[in-house]
Amino acid sequence: MRPEVRFYQKELETMPRDQIRELQLTKLKKLIAYVYERVPFYKERLDSVGMTPEKFKSLDDLKEIPYTTKEDIRDHYPFGLFAVPTGDLVRIHASSGTTGKPTVVGYTKGDLDTWSDLVARLAVAAGATEQDIAQICFGYGLFTGALGLHYGLEKIGATVIPASSGNTEKQLMLMQDLGTSLIVATPSYALYMSEVARDLGKTKDDFKIRLGLLGSEGCTPEMREKLEEAWGMFVTDNYGMSELFGPGVAGECVFRCGHHIAEDHYIPEVIDPKTGESLNEGEKGELVFTTLSKEAFPLLRYRTRDLSTLDYSPCACGRTMARMAKVNDRADNMLKIKGVNVFPSQIESVLLTIEQISPNYQIVLTSKNYMDQLEVRVEVIDSTLLERFAELEALQQNVRHKLHTVLGIDAKVTLLSPRSIERTAGKAKRIVDQRGKNTI
Numbered sequence: 001m002r003p004e005v006r007f008y009q010k011e012l013e014t015m016p017r018d019q020i021r022e023l024q025l026t027k028l029k030k031l032i033a034y035v036y037e038r039v040p041f042y043k044e045r046l047d048s049v050g051m052t053p054e055k056f057k058s059l060d061d062l063k064e065i066p067y068t069t070k071e072d073i074r075d076h077y078p079f080g081l082f083a084v085p086t087g088d089l090v091r092i093h094a095s096s097g098t099t100g101k102p103t104v105v106g107y108t109k110g111d112l113d114t115w116s117d118l119v120a121r122l123a124v125a126a127g128a129t130e131q132d133i134a135q136i137c138f139g140y141g142l143f144t145g146a147l148g149l150h151y152g153l154e155k156i157g158a159t160v161i162p163a164s165s166g167n168t169e170k171q172l173m174l175m176q177d178l179g180t181s182l183i184v185a186t187p188s189y190a191l192y193m194s195e196v197a198r199d200l201g202k203t204k205d206d207f208k209i210r211l212g213l214l215g216s217e218g219c220t221p222e223m224r225e226k227l228e229e230a231w232g233m234f235v236t237d238n239y240g241m242s243e244l245f246g247p248g249v250a251g252e253c254v255f256r257c258g259h260h261i262a263e264d265h266y267i268p269e270v271i272d273p274k275t276g277e278s279l280n281e282g283e284k285g286e287l288v289f290t291t292l293s294k295e296a297f298p299l300l301r302y303r304t305r306d307l308s309t310l311d312y313s314p315c316a317c318g319r320t321m322a323r324m325a326k327v328n329d330r331a332d333n334m335l336k337i338k339g340v341n342v343f344p345s346q347i348e349s350v351l352l353t354i355e356q357i358s359p360n361y362q363i364v365l366t367s368k369n370y371m372d373q374l375e376v377r378v379e380v381i382d383s384t385l386l387e388r389f390a391e392l393e394a395l396q397q398n399v400r401h402k403l404h405t406v407l408g409i410d411a412k413v414t415l416l417s418p419r420s421i422e423r424t425a426g427k428a429k430r431i432v433d434q435r436g437k438n439t440i
């Protein structure tokens, strides 16, 4: 089922490490001069540490430069960090912020070209070819996922169906009638589509889906297995964020042993999120990226808040580009429950190992007597189980016990009938945090 090893830009993707570093340094020197001249924020930042384009000599000099944070972007809303006048932009995207204004990102014509090459690279690395019929089930709009994949897949010559998200029965009809071979969706929506297909009396053999480029929400190995089984497809994951163009920063090759970072366009670093100190290869910390090719909205040492590790060892596919470990735990997703750090991916991994329950779940947080309460709601696969009290109770105990072993805290487990948790066409609403409303 694993697709063949393919390349989109083989020479670049398999470049020897010393050449990667040489190319990075050449591009970085240009970038420093570029932002020094064009972005007052960066001129100030560079001046504050006594760095000028003339003084910048080696890749190590990058470590002298202060980090750029999401707050810096927010403070300069909407165009304050842009290096080109708005007249030079050909596209604007935005990502929703948790508070108030969105993060606005812009692209020149050259940026769109680079970006689609980056996405083309990740699609081909995952096994996509010009023969594929690719259905994009991400919502189109300000979000970078749909249009990013759209242009990248067109660039390799695949046939793109811009189905967007929602209207699941129509999605399935298009898939079947047009012979869709590749889907782009969130893992939870890909799973939901398979449920609806089953309801309509269809099996995976009624479709030709062979490849899933899934993203925009976490996907544990257990979830990936369920999806591969449901569709008979090979699933890969990729990494990106709108501040760094969107998808295309890194992606899995067919060996799925980490995401190859496009190091000719980004310099990755891993730092201690608390102290800001640089960490070594293999040490887990916060990912930081410097963009080497962006024209409209370049970023120096941008803190992503995503936790990962870097691996520079050679990969079986022949790519020399460093690999970052899959990000399951976005720092922003971490929940603090009863003082314990909990990642939703930990809960998902536990739930998916238990046969009688489905991969649809919800984490509900409430507060009682000023104490956090964790409830995990999950659907059983067989609805008749709900009538067999002893079995139900045993299952409940089992889930509770397993969660306790992994999380170290007690959770209330509620078993629900199949399909009782709401499905969405985008990111699943896994977490309901009602702790602001304290009930005594």
Ligand code: ZN
Residues within 6 Å of the ligand: 253, 254, 255, 260, 315, 316, 317, 318, 319
């Ligand atoms: Zn590889």
